[in-house]
Amino acid sequence: MATSLKKREEIENQFKWKVEKIYKNTDEFEKDFKRLQEMLPEILKYQGKLNEEDKLLEYLKLDEKISRLAGKLVIYAHMKHDEDTGNSTYQSLKDKIFAYIAELSSKQAFFVPEILSINEDTLRKSLEKEELKMYKFMIEDILKKKDHILSKEKEELLAAVSDCMQGPEKIYSALSDADITFPEIKNEDGEMEELTEAKYNRFIQSKDRAVREDAFKTLFDTFKKYKNTMAASLTSNVKNFVFNSKTRKYKNSLESSLKPNNIPVEVYHNTVKTIDDNLDSLHRYVKVKKKLLNLDEIHMYDLYVPLIDTPKTHIEFDEAVEIVKKGLNPLGEEYLNIFTKGIKDGWVDIYPNKNKRGGAYSTGDYDTMPYVLLNYDYKLNDVSTLAHEMGHSIHSYYSRKNQPYIYSDYSLFCAEVASTTNEKLLIHHLIENEKDKNKKLFLINQELEQIRTTVFRQVMFAEFELITHENIEKGIPLTGDDLCKIWHDLNVKYFGEDIIVDEEIDIEWARIPHFYWDFYVYQYATGYAAANSFANSILENGKEKVEKYKGFLKSGSFDYPIEVLKKAGVDMTSPKPVEDTIKRFNELLDMMEGICDN
Template sequence: MGEVKRQKLREEIDEKYKWKVDKIYESVEAFEKDFEILKAEAPKLKEYQGKLKDGKTIYEFLKASEKYSRLAEKLLMFAYLRCYEDTSNSKYQALKTKVDIYLAEFGSYIAFFEPEILALPTEELKNIIKNTEELKEFNFMFDTLLSQKEHVLSKEIEEVLALASDSMQAPDNIRSMLANADMRFSIIKGENGEEIQLTEENYSSLIKSKDKSVREAAFKALFGEYKKLENTFGTALISSIKNFIFNAKVRHYKSALEASLKPNNIPTEVYKSAVKTINDNLGLLHRYVKLKKKLLNLDEIHMYDLYVPVTDYKSEEIQFEDAVEIVKDGLNPLGKEYLNIFDDGVKAGWIDVFENKGKRGGAFSWGSYDTMPYVLLNYNYELNDVSTLAHEMGHSIHSYYSRKEQPYQYHNYSLFLAEVASTTNEILLINHLINKAEDRERKLYLVNQQLEQIRTTVFRQLMFAEFELVSHEELEKGNALTPEDFNKIWHDLNVKYFGEEMVVDEEIDIEWARIPHFFSDFYVYQYATGYSAANAFANNILENGEAAVEKYKGFLKAGSSDYPIKVLQKAGVDMLTPEPVEATMKTFESLLAILEEII
């Protein structure tokens, strides 16, 4: 027998492929020293309580709060990144836990600020800001705060809510432990008849198998396990939604949807318009399903057939250094400055490239105001990994620009904007690869990749959004919901979205239980709006060159210095209209036409 291929240990990975976390702290001892300073000094913030009545004191509090918040974020980054390098390392697990516990306490130190500021008469506060030169840089922050005045509670209630925040996460934590720790899936037969222990990790590969019996078995085994636990999953989700509704009512919002969107000045109509626009264009998805059925030569198409590649094309093995060059070629329309930042980031140790034993799965970009951006990858030499590199570096360069150009209070862009820069990079890259492709199978593969991206990021996420909307509205009306109700809502949505060609298997009814995003209220629609905004930016950059790039860089530099809708509008994308989503539908239609032409 040949040697079993095993995951490398952390220490076996070449240093040049590891992120440079030591640029945050050189050692755990240096971390501990700053942690002790934070614990000793941060409680001083509580001394400002009851004293925020003049510009000088308000400014002093804001700068002190910034100082300790920045230090807390830096500590958080070190502990989390070290833990994610090897989640089995008990030393770093302990650091992460210690930081988590402390940050809940830290939040209570500053919980009084908003209610105390908003307890001041509005005109008095405006005069304080107007007559205090140092507070000018906080103008937009105060405008935003005043716009939320009716939703901020007394300092006593805000402090209680801050202390209860960890408990309010219980439904999400229960769901996570159930799905990630307690569930055990059955053994199924693979393509060569070998026995495979099904896991969430290998399901994504098995559902793409060319062997129908393999993907059907994986599909039924996976959702069969979720079905067995539907009552627990259902109770957790109902509890989570009730928490969001409770928060909305306590803070005097008309609905949980408004509570989620209004703090960023996003009208609820943006959400509802996106859902309506996708419903108006479901014929395109039905056309795609029909085309996929033909490409796969199926008598009938089932839910478990959706992820099967339409071609046998296999990407060549792509070394990481080559992936960097491919991405740079794809991002060339963004100009020299952008590419230089990309290059510098790779060389400076932003990226943790390869998997190792115990390393956190997936990919992300993260960082704080006083650290460089960090990118976690689990690079596996495939074309998808190249796209992931482009995506995560899009996040990181967005963060780089916003931290460089904005003061601390405006450096974090909102969730509504979070996926725009990353997806713009992906779209530019795949357009470049499609245009370069001469081989029929490669072009077919790439076109279908982009169609799948829109199907999963726009159609699918807006189906998720519709599920959330229906579920919340039912509970807000006072109607009871059961797991059976969730199953029916989910089934009916799948029938509507995928059309009459699709056999909507009963196993799919429980899929809602598999979606962790439902525990982050009204989050998923932003993938769809983000993709649509990115599609608009990418098209504009490709059509209009340098002028469009400058507008786009303005977006990257804006952070949260204005409301997200306005940040996009200034850069030429208006999400208050259905235009960006409709334009994405036109892109989807044009890709369908290319696919039909190829075959």
């Protein structure tokens, strides 16, 4: 009989993150929130005075002080909320600080237009002064965006309506997370069980084909009932982004997403093209899976079923820590010491409890520890999740220790690299050291699935995004039926002639929340490819490459992401990182077929 989840207060403190290191209680939070409210109006005293060197420096220091305080408040509020989402006190804290962040953005809106109004030669001379040198890259970056920055009044207006512009995403979230419910289906024991988004991931991997087919059809048939609403929500979100792009005078929405980080649009297009040119590898995977599953025909709902049963494991958390450390051993003693310190110092909230947010993530800010939320369930996948999220947190640790506040956050383009490098090193260690044939096959399949879902699948998502944005930019309206056809055709292209592309899959686009974060998903693929390159070089060349890699971890955003990666030895303007990932995919297929043929 399944045991019920413990309440938050029933979890021992040693298994909880030490959020009290930020604020001991809500009274301390409220004092700092009041302090933030008192400090914020001070910003406006500098409006119209930034052409004076001393005033510019004063403003930058005050702005940092306010932003760091706001960051602490945000991290505390969202962490306390996620510990127990049913606690109304923490829901209120989170709502209050997040609403105030919009006001903060509005007050800061004059800064960029005013910087752009200063004579560039005068400004650059000021930036050579010792006390202002630190801000040179940040302000040079603003000057590069001059053609896309609006007047103070327009910037204030856009900041003020930013919450309204997020309406489509909020509507989608409310619909998909709260309002849509699914019927019951028969589970593997022949019992009726309610289908949920969380349970779907279990059902679609079931060895019982009837269960995964039923789950697949039930889930997507339910989404299909909301096709028109979902289409209106998604296309409205795209229109908002296209509007912002045009308002800021970019050539198109893709450029407006990539250019602020100095990422050439060719990186996006080259990533899509490199995958399109190598789809025969994915077609081969489908063919191998069909053969090894002994299926007369393979359907979309067969893609996630493991070729080998998941090993029956019960891995205690302390054991998981040791497994991860062995996998990360190539990163050296310093890295492992930080990892161990993080576990001991209370970075990690380990076990699930009633009303705790699901999933896993890394969080934290400049003046807090890095933190990791887990819902550890003693499975091998949870071990991998620990490696992944600690990769994020140690990246943050290095970055914040080595960069000033303004450059301490790494870019979204680099966000998944360190976490995935950890995963790559761990799975490589597990595969290389596994002697049991079935367990080895299971691990090989795990890495194949990582590449299929993180590279091939996300690039398919990226193609869908590009098509939808380009259509709307041309003034071509997209209905639910149009979106379904685009999605269907992409699945046919990506998975090849060996698979039956079931009509239910056509509505899958409506299930992907990432489409509300414009041109975000391709970064999963580029991040994975960069991580694959780092892991390969670390395993092949050892200490020298580890130091280069740690240089990447320490870089934050002191330079543009493409340059940060290039300095560490990974050139994402070249197709090589993606090609090398496909090469690894084919090597894994060879290993799998070799084991199965013996």
